Amino acid sequence: MISNRKEEHIRIAENEKVESEHNFWDDIKIIHRAMPEVNFDEIDLSVDFLGKKIGAPMIISSMTGGVEVAKKINRNLAAAAEKFNIPMGVGSMRAAVEKKELADSFSVINDFNIPVRFANIGAPQLIDQAKPAFRDADIDYVMDLIHADFLIIHFNFLQEMIQPEGDRNGKGVKKRVSEIASSYPVIVKETGNGFSREDALELKDAGVRAIDVGGLGGTSFAAIEYDRALKANDEEKANSGLSFWNWGIPSPAAIKYCDVGIPVIGSGGLRTGLDLAKALMLGAVAGGFARTLLRSADDSQESIFKRVSFILRDLKIAMFLTGQTRPYGLRRVKYFVLEPLRSWMEAV
Secondary structure (H helix, E strand, C coil), X not given: XXXXXXXHHHHXXXXXXXXXXXXXXXXXXXCCCCCCCCCHHHCXXXXXXXXEEECCCEEECCCCCCCHHHHHHHHHHHHHHHHHCXXXXXXXXXXXXXXXXXXXXXXXXXXXXXXCEEEEEEHHHHXXXXXXXXXXXXXXXXXXXXXXXXXXXXXXHHHHHHCCCCCXXXXXXXXXXXXXXXCXXXXXXXXXXXXXXXXXXXXXXXXXCEEECCCECCECHHHHHHHHHHHCCCHHHHHHHHHCCCXXXXXXXXXXXXXCCCCEEEECCCCCHXXXXXXXXXXXXXXXXXXXXXXXXXXXXXXXXXXXXXXXHHHHHHHXXXXXXXXXXXXXXXXXXXXXXXXXXXXX
């Protein structure tokens, strides 16, 4: 059942209209510098990311695994991560724990030299549900499987509410995250609904190393599960999918909300290097890309190489047109914010 669900997620994300109704990165407008006083070829995209030197402040976000088609996708993504010297995560690794025969759809990335690797488990699976909760032995297994540098704990409680087979319990997650973060280098990630300031402060207290905001503006997992519920003739879940299609905190606002003294990764709806520049302007240490890369990775290695190179070239152009030679210099760039994002930003 896990394999079927994973493949459904891939095909729906590739082929159906499952974005939120508004991409909030479009509400940020950058002040152009007609005299940038920098040379384009001298722009250096490399940055220090959580103690690691990487080629650009771009992350190939956790997407897939646990099904045969994911092996090809993860192989091509890993090749791009190696070529451009950028971090990469894999999809939820519960499938690898429950079905060891699916492990190679994740471990295929070990064939490549990737500067930072993220293992990935779900917050809902940290506590007892219909199945036993993730144990430390399971975490050791998934970390070792891909030689991970960090453990992502992803929060997808809205998706679980829409899934026909979703987990329904949330009590005790904060305590378990704190326990895990005392033994493992943890990054927390939302999957399309963002983190509030209250969430961020509690997660900082829990000892996480960074927060990947995964805010509203890109793929809506409520929309993906709506599509699955329709096909399963589950009218109740389909109705909820429609109701919560656009639920969440916009990605740019979530970056501001999560500015609590630990590194913040901007993700959720990033499409181009210009969007990435905006995330860096707001204070993110890097930006995570997912669906923007998925179809290219499912196509070919050449296609994903081209897509990443386009993103990084656009980032460099944005830096050139604002007079910056290093990515974090974008934090000095002037910009203004339009509605509806402006009201969200003012609510910090």
